Amino acid sequence: MRLAVVQTNPIFGDVQTNIKQALLLMENEHADLYVLPELFNTGYNFIDANEVNKLSEPVHGMTYKSISAFSKKKLCYVVYGFAEKSDRLYNSAAFVGPEGLIGVYRKVHLYYRETLFFAPGNLGFPVFDLPFGKVGMMVCFDWMYPESARTLALKGAQLIAHPSNLVLPYCPDAMVTRCLENRIFAATANRVGRENRGGVDLTYIGKSEIVSPKGEILVRMDDKETGKTAVEVDLSVASNKRINEFNDLLAGRQASEYF
Amino acid sequence: MRLAVVQTNPIFGDVQTNIKQALLLMENEHADLYVLPELFNTGYNFIDANEVNKLSEPVHGMTYKSISAFSKKKLCYVVYGFAEKSDRLYNSAAFVGPEGLIGVYRKVHLYYRETLFFAPGNLGFPVFDLPFGKVGMMVCFDWMYPESARTLALKGAQLIAHPSNLVLPYCPDAMVTRCLENRIFAATANRVGRENRGGVDLTYIGKSEIVSPKGEILVRMDDKETGKTAVEVDLSVASNKRINEFNDLLAGRQASEYF
Numbered sequence: 001m002r003l004a005v006v007q008t009n010p011i012f013g014d015v016q017t018n019i020k021q022a023l024l025l026m027e028n029e030h031a032d033l034y035v036l037p038e039l040f041n042t043g044y045n046f047i048d049a050n051e052v053n054k055l056s057e058p059v060h061g062m063t064y065k066s067i068s069a070f071s072k073k074k075l076c077y078v079v080y081g082f083a084e085k086s087d088r089l090y091n092s093a094a095f096v097g098p099e100g101l102i103g104v105y106r107k108v109h110l111y112y113r114e115t116l117f118f119a120p121g122n123l124g125f126p127v128f129d130l131p132f133g134k135v136g137m138m139v140c141f142d143w144m145y146p147e148s149a150r151t152l153a154l155k156g157a158q159l160i161a162h163p164s165n166l167v168l169p170y171c172p173d174a175m176v177t178r179c180l181e182n183r184i185f186a187a188t189a190n191r192v193g194r195e196n197r198g199g200v201d202l203t204y205i206g207k208s209e210i211v212s213p214k215g216e217i218l219v220r221m222d223d224k225e226t227g228k229t230a231v232e233v234d235l236s237v238a239s240n241k242r243i244n245e246f247n248d249l250l251a252g253r254q255a256s257e258y259f
Numbered sequence: 260m261r262l263a264v265v266q267t268n269p270i271f272g273d274v275q276t277n278i279k280q281a282l283l284l285m286e287n288e289h290a291d292l293y294v295l296p297e298l299f300n301t302g303y304n305f306i307d308a309n310e311v312n313k314l315s316e317p318v319h320g321m322t323y324k325s326i327s328a329f330s331k332k333k334l335c336y337v338v339y340g341f342a343e344k345s346d347r348l349y350n351s352a353a354f355v356g357p358e359g360l361i362g363v364y365r366k367v368h369l370y371y372r373e374t375l376f377f378a379p380g381n382l383g384f385p386v387f388d389l390p391f392g393k394v395g396m397m398v399c400f401d402w403m404y405p406e407s408a409r410t411l412a413l414k415g416a417q418l419i420a421h422p423s424n425l426v427l428p429y430c431p432d433a434m435v436t437r438c439l440e441n442r443i444f445a446a447t448a449n450r451v452g453r454e455n456r457g458g459v460d461l462t463y464i465g466k467s468e469i470v471s472p473k474g475e476i477l478v479r480m481d482d483k484e485t486g487k488t489a490v491e492v493d494l495s496v497a498s499n500k501r502i503n504e505f506n507d508l509l510a511g512r513q514a515s516e517y518f
Binding site for chain 2 (some may be wrong): 108109111113114115116120121122125126144145146147150151154155170173174175176178179180181215244245246249252253254255257258259
C-alpha cells in the first residue's frame, strides 16, 4: 500500500482554508492512506475553552464532510486530527474511508494547556481492519508514553497513524524506538509554522516521518516547509514479531515480572 | 555523586584476567558507583550449557569476593554482570557496596542463545536505596522492552544501572527514549571486541553511555576501545517528574486506557 504523511501549516481558526490547503497537498500525491496533523483544520494554540468550543465539530461535521468526499472520490483513506464536540471536548483523530467514518480516537495523554480545554480520551486505543492492514491511531504527546504504542501493537495494529503538532524536539527519534520495540510501522504527520497567541508562543518542528518495524526512517520531511511524501509499504511485515530464531518480541514479554 | 561506566573486552573463560582488567580500569577512575558490562567476568558467547555451568558462580563466589574487596577498600559501589549458579543458571547482575552484597537482579528478557542456557529472571526489577539515590538494574536486551525501565521508574528508581553486551546497533539511541519517557538516569556499560565461538560470530558495539532524565547523552564511549568514563550527577533530579506546569510524567499515565 502507498502511505502518505501530509505536513501542513494551518492558519489559526480558518477551518475552510486549512481544509483546502490539506486537500491540495493530497490531490498532488496518490496514496491509499493519508495521515494529516493533529487539529489540522483549526490550528493548535487555543487561548481558552471558549475558542475550542467555537471551533470544535461533531464527528460528522463540516471537516468530515470535506475529507470523506475526497476519500470517496479517490477511493482512499484519511486520518486527521480535529477538535471533537461531543458530551465534552476531545482532541480527536478521525479515520475515514470511501465507505464513510471508520472510527474515532480521542487523545489519551493531553499535553500542556490542552489539559485546560479537552477531556482525556475515553475510547482506549482502537485498531481498525482495513484492506491494506490493521491500523491504530495515537495523537502527538501519546508518543511519550510507551503504553500507547504497546497497547496498539498488542491489539494487532501493524501501523500507527500519528497526527501530531510537535513542539519538543524528541519525538521523531523516539518513534524509531517505538517502532523497534513493537515491530510496527508509524506515520507521524506533524505541522510546521508558529503560533504566538495569548502570550503562548509555539513553534512546530515539522519532520513528519514514516518509520518501519525495523526502525528504518523511510522518509523524514524538513522542519519548515509544508508538503507531502509517500512510500510503498507492506504492512504485513509488521505481523512478524520474530527477532531471531529464539526471540519473539511480543511473546517474550514477561508480564509477571513487571510492576 | 560520581557515576562511572567501565567498557571492557573480556577474554572468554579467563575469569581471573577479566576481573583484573576491570579492577585496573576502576583503579584509575574515582567514582561512587561503577557499572560493569554483562557477564564481564566470563565473556558472553557460550557454546553450550556445560560451559555456563562451569563458568557460573554462586552470588558470593570468587568474582563477588574480588569486587567487594575493591568496594570496601574504595568505599564505592559496583554493579556487574555474571553467570549466577543457583537453583538454575541465571544471567544476573550483582550490586555490591562497602557493606557487602546489596542485591541481585536476574535478567528477565533473555536474548538469542541465552535462552538455551539461562532461566528467565524471577526476582522482578528490584530497586535499592543507596546513600546517593535509588538505583535499579536491568541487563542488556531488557532495554528492548519498555516495561523494564517503566517498572523501575514506577518503583522509584532514579538511575538504571545497565550492564550490557550489545551486538545490535539500536540500544544506545533507544536509551535516550527510555530516559525521557521515565525521567530517569541510565548508565549502560557495554563491552567491545569479538567472540567467534562454535560457529556463532558476535561483535560487541561498545558505546557505553550515561544518559540524563532529559535525554542528554552525558557521555558516550567509542565502539572499539576499552576504558572508563565518569560524570557527576545529582540523582535527585530524576524524582521530579514535572514536564511542565500541566504535565506530571508518571501521574499522567492513563492505565484504564491501556491494554
